[in-house]
Amino acid sequence: MTIRKELFKSSIILSCSILIIFSILSSSFLYYAGISNAYVVIRQRNQAVNYFIAGYFTKIHNAVQFLASNRKIQNAPSLGANDLQDILNLYKSLEIADPDINYIYSGYKNGSLLINNYTPPEGYNSVVRPWYQEAIKSAPDISGGLPYKEIKTKEWLVSISKVLVDVENKINGVISIDCSIDTVANLLKKRGENYKSSYSFAVKPDGKILIHHENSALTKTVSDIINSSVRFDKKNGEFSYKLKDTYKLACYSRIDNIGWIIITVVDKSEIIKPIILQTFVSILIIGVVAVLLAWVLSASLSKRFIVPLIELKKSVNAIVTGNCDHDSGYEYPNNEIGTIATDIEQFTENELYNRNIELQTINEKLELLSITDQLTKLPNRHKINNELEKEWERAIRYKNSFSLIMIDIDWFKKINDTYGHQAGDSVLYEISQLMKNTLRSTDIVGRWGGEEFLVMCPETDLSGTKALAVKLCSTIENYQFTVGETITISAGLCEFDDNKSIEDMIKEADNNLYEAKRQGRNTVVHLTKGP
CATH class of the missing domain: 3.30.450.20 (PAS domain)
Structure with a gap:
């Protein structure tokens, strides 16, 4: 019992000390390195947009x-x-x-x-x-x-x-x-390869917004939108702010020949999530290393137990590496060391098994989180894009048809302004459940962004999709929402054909959605706008 206590005490103290120290150091390093790398990527994206806008408007x-x-x-x-x-x-x-x-x-x-x-x-x-x-x-x-x-x-x-x-x-x-403005803003809104939430917009030196993918931001100043003073007194710079409960990082640069400022923004959460994952993996690795070092230290406590401890290490390594054929034939002594050896072998096997189960569970949760919108519990934009690619390839291969419905909640900003963002979140959730319950089992609905949703209707032509969209409009209009307001939606449709890419279909549906808004909202539009 004396040796067991000494080994246990030494292992715990060393493991915890190393784990705590290196966890703090690695977490700090990964965080600052991740933020620094993110700014590098944002600056590169910003400079690329700068060159584009400079060329676009210099002419x-x-x-x-x-x-x-x-x-x-x-x-x-x-x-x-x-x-x-x-x-x-x-x-x-x-x-x-x-x-x-x-x-x-x-x-x-x-x-x-x-x-x-x-x-x-x-x-x-x-x-x-x-x-x-x-x-x-x-x-x-x-x-x-x-x-x-x-x-x-x-x-x-x-x-x-x-x-x-x-x-x-x-x-x-x-x-x-x-x-x-829409043409240029849509080009600036295109997602970057590194960060999907990134977008860019143009402002004057005094902060007045010139080009933005949200028309409601036009003629306002950056300070008005973020409720904080921002000065663009340098050729380029960085700043951060909070917008609608989302923390954002931004870089800006000046276009000298026309005097405009280009601002590129990305959600901070998109940067932090991979840093957290890296930190978790690093701590896990450091923890395993700390345990191994503790074993080495415990072996030095007494020279008379060096041989059984080496054999114990071999046995543990065989378990960790999955070497099921390892059998040294060594018999541990019938004392404290023998008891410790038996316990550690069992502990390692159980811990390795539990760790694998834990990692598998975490990976499954992470995979589900990566494809699910946390508010509406619908597939997120990444997931719906993957499904679109699969359906588009299937339609190309088998000459099938499918259609899209782009949906936007009418006057959603008014709901947020009147009842608060919590009520707005409630409306988003209720509408997502209404759509799930109204749509067919073969249809796929996902949150496209903000108050926009995208519905993919496999093997459905435009007339069938229009009927479904009209049904959705009617269902939502007649539903009693918790905010006590009648809420409506507008929808834009698009049907697949061989000459349309996925981007073309989304753009067509989006254009028709804008047309539905223009026509007064609470309507469905499926006409393709000419060139």
């Missing part, structure tokens, strides 16, 4: 500068019909040459407008439009960019404009080029 700036120097454009109000047609032909040629341009137009102080294929609404006055006013404020320089809603289509555009001066160097009007 727009150059085109505005070129057009502003054209004498015909400067003096258009005093020209004849033929000269005006020449100006419009020039605009049309530039629009055809650059598909990134939505509109090229010039407005004049008399309120007139020169633009191709566009009829201004009755009472239209160029002078009062935001793009005109922005150019006047920025004169004589090119404006720093302005997000605004097109007066007829309500489409969000970013305008780059510059004042036009006549021969007397007096302001006679404004030349402007518009680009679609």
Whole structure:
């Protein structure tokens, strides 16, 4: 009993000491190294977006500068019909040459407008439009960019404009080029290879948002959104903030030639999760090493027990490595060491078995967590993407059809603002359960992000999918939600064909969802928008 107590005491003290010390050191190292590596990746992503935006809008700036120097454009109000047609032909040629341009137009102080294929609404006055006013404020320089809603289509555009001066160097009007914010924002929203939650957006040096995939953020400042002051007084930098209970890391860089700031953001949780996993594995390895070192130390307590302890080590190693054929034929002495040896062999076998069972359970839980949205208990975006790839390949191979329903909760922000985010979470959960109960067993529904859901309907054509979507709309509209409000959804549909990739289908369904929103919400749209 004396030897057993000594061995047990020494092993426990050494194992715990080593485990605690190295756990603290390795956890700290892994955390700071992980955060540092994450910032490196975010900065690289940010710089790539910086180059993209610089190239995208530098040509727009150059085109505005070129057009502003054209004498015909400067003096258009005093020209004849033929000269005006020449100006419009020039605009049309530039629009055809650059598909990134939505509109090229010039407005004049008399309120007139020169633009191709566009009829201004009755009472239209160029002078009062935001793009005109922005150019006047920025004169004589090119404006720093302005997000605004097109007066007829309500489409969000970013305008780059510059004042036009006549021969007397007096302001006679404004030349402007518009680009679609949604087009650029969707490109910036594309997920990075390393972090799926990353996205980028563009702001002015004063923090006013120019391009963002959420239209509600346009014309606001970064400080307004994150409720914290942010200054972009350096060429590049980093900051962190909390948005809707989510901690985020951000990097920014300045585009020198146009003065914009590009911000790239990623959820901190996406960085922390692999660090936690690495830390857990490291602690596990350190724990095993600590136990082995404890065994070595315990062997040195007494030279007279060195041989049986070596044999014990061989036996334990054989168990750990799975060498079932090992049999040294050694018989332990009939004393404390023999008892300890027998106990340790049994303990090692049981511990190894329990550890394997524990790891298997943890891995199963981690796998389930990685494909499940924790709020709605539906498959998450990663899982639904995997299912989409499988169904798309199956449709290609067997010439089957399937359809998608992209769903968005109407006025969800109003629910959060009125009742709080906890009530909003409750609505998300209730709607997810309604969809699970309403859909067929073959349909797959997942949370696409925020208040958006994606439904995949295998072997279902567009008409069948529309009927299902209409049923979902009706079920949700007639459900008594715990918040006491009538809640509706909008849906956009898309059907597979051989010419569509998965990305094409998602984009088509998303476009139709936006159209459903535009048509007043609580509706289903399945028409494909033309080019």
